[in-house]
Amino acid sequence: MTDEDHISTRTVSSLPNELLVAIAAAGQGCGSDFLEWTLSHVSRRFRDVVVGAPTLWTLIEADFYDWGSVEILKLYLERSRRCKISLTLRNPSSEDFRLLTLTRLGQIIPHIERCWKLVILLSADSIVEVLAPFRDVEAPHLQHLDLEVITDYPNDECIEIFSAGAPRLSFLKMDGLKLQLPPSPSWMASLTHLEVLEHWVSDYSNLLAAMTAQCPLLVHLHLDILWEFEETSRFHIPSLKFLQISVPDSEDEFFLEAIVDLFDTPALEEFIIYGTHGDQIFTLFNLTSLPHSSFPALTSFSFINKASCSCEKDIPFSSSISAPPLALFPALSSLTLVNQCLTHNLVKDLLGPSSQPWPRLETVTLCPKKDHFDAVWDAVKDAVHSKSQRREPFPRLRFFRTLASLEAWQGNEPDVEMFL
Numbered sequence: 001m002t003d004e005d006h007i008s009t010r011t012v013s014s015l016p017n018e019l020l021v022a023i024a025a026a027g028q029g030c031g032s033d034f035l036e037w038t039l040s041h042v043s044r045r046f047r048d049v050v051v052g053a054p055t056l057w058t059l060i061e062a063d064f065y066d067w068g069s070v071e072i073l074k075l076y077l078e079r080s081r082r083c084k085i086s087l088t089l090r091n092p093s094s095e096d097f098r099l100l101t102l103t104r105l106g107q108i109i110p111h112i113e114r115c116w117k118l119v120i121l122l123s124a125d126s127i128v129e130v131l132a133p134f135r136d137v138e139a140p141h142l143q144h145l146d147l148e149v150i151t152d153y154p155n156d157e158c159i160e161i162f163s164a165g166a167p168r169l170s171f172l173k174m175d176g177l178k179l180q181l182p183p184s185p186s187w188m189a190s191l192t193h194l195e196v197l198e199h200w201v202s203d204y205s206n207l208l209a210a211m212t213a214q215c216p217l218l219v220h221l222h223l224d225i226l227w228e229f230e231e232t233s234r235f236h237i238p239s240l241k242f243l244q245i246s247v248p249d250s251e252d253e254f255f256l257e258a259i260v261d262l263f264d265t266p267a268l269e270e271f272i273i274y275g276t277h278g279d280q281i282f283t284l285f286n287l288t289s290l291p292h293s294s295f296p297a298l299t300s301f302s303f304i305n306k307a308s309c310s311c312e313k314d315i316p317f318s319s320s321i322s323a324p325p326l327a328l329f330p331a332l333s334s335l336t337l338v339n340q341c342l343t344h345n346l347v348k349d350l351l352g353p354s355s356q357p358w359p360r361l362e363t364v365t366l367c368p369k370k371d372h373f374d375a376v377w378d379a380v381k382d383a384v385h386s387k388s389q390r391r392e393p394f395p396r397l398r399f400f401r402t403l404a405s406l407e408a409w410q411g412n413e414p415d416v417e418m419f420l
């Protein structure tokens, strides 16, 4: 042992107990895995201090197929005593582990009443049976519930969970499974965030529309579902600020406006739509009104598609945007087009030489498909040139050449940024 090692070991050993607990707690906060576990094995004194601090054992994760992980789970449940806990439980594998999962999940039930966050990741097999112990239980402190099922096919089995109530629930995510709707009325009172993903069962959009109408605080909604177009499928959510949806591929140019018209969400500020095509955006922007919906507060609108799209070859694209600028979206200040087919036509029509001024539009973000990069860049140069000649305002332009992922446009710096 060198002098330096000797000094640092002594320094750590002489730390007061409160500081030790604070260090372990800080480690939890920044996602350092199992720091409390490591510290409890350093020395006798560390062990006593760390084991005696129940708040250090409240972020609990377990893999149900791993015996060691389940043993650690038991220890955490015991050491966290009466503190509120966050539980992440995983069993992504199939049938072989079903009985094991059933028995092991059973151990959780007595602790549900002090759980504030519950994440369960399961394989599609027998989810109804595996989640049955949670069905009639109340979760009085639960704020965050995330249920994810790994599945390749639509699952039509209906899940009932916490039917005795979850009065503090604010975050609900259901990925790949069908929850019995409506849930206990107590679920809806404080719900602010709802995600329903990978949901391709019919009749569900009506049930979701009815449910969200009962959520007075809902601000964030993300839906990846099968759409229905009846009066009962419309979403009336006066409080909603953020909406993300997916539209299926291979639909006609009127499909997008039909979906957008399903939302009666007058306070909406940010709208992201996946799966759109250029002709659909065109049709939408050419409208002056929709039969039912209006978007007076919408400031940010994003359209995102997959990297490959074969529709451009077949679409005769000669019309231009004829509606008054931003007729449907009068407050729009940010427009984003990611991997969107016909982006160069959209740029030409929205910003080009014959376009009308859009004074509220401050930022345009473009991430063109690789093959269309030059065409889009040419359209941008034309637009900038004509606007500057006419001394008309031009939005701040953020241009991405390549994208590592579809989400990259959200956090990354653009390759070119232009101000006039």
Ligand SMILES: [Zn+2]
Binding pocket: 276, 277, 278, 309, 310, 311, 312, 341
């Ligand atoms: Zn397309």
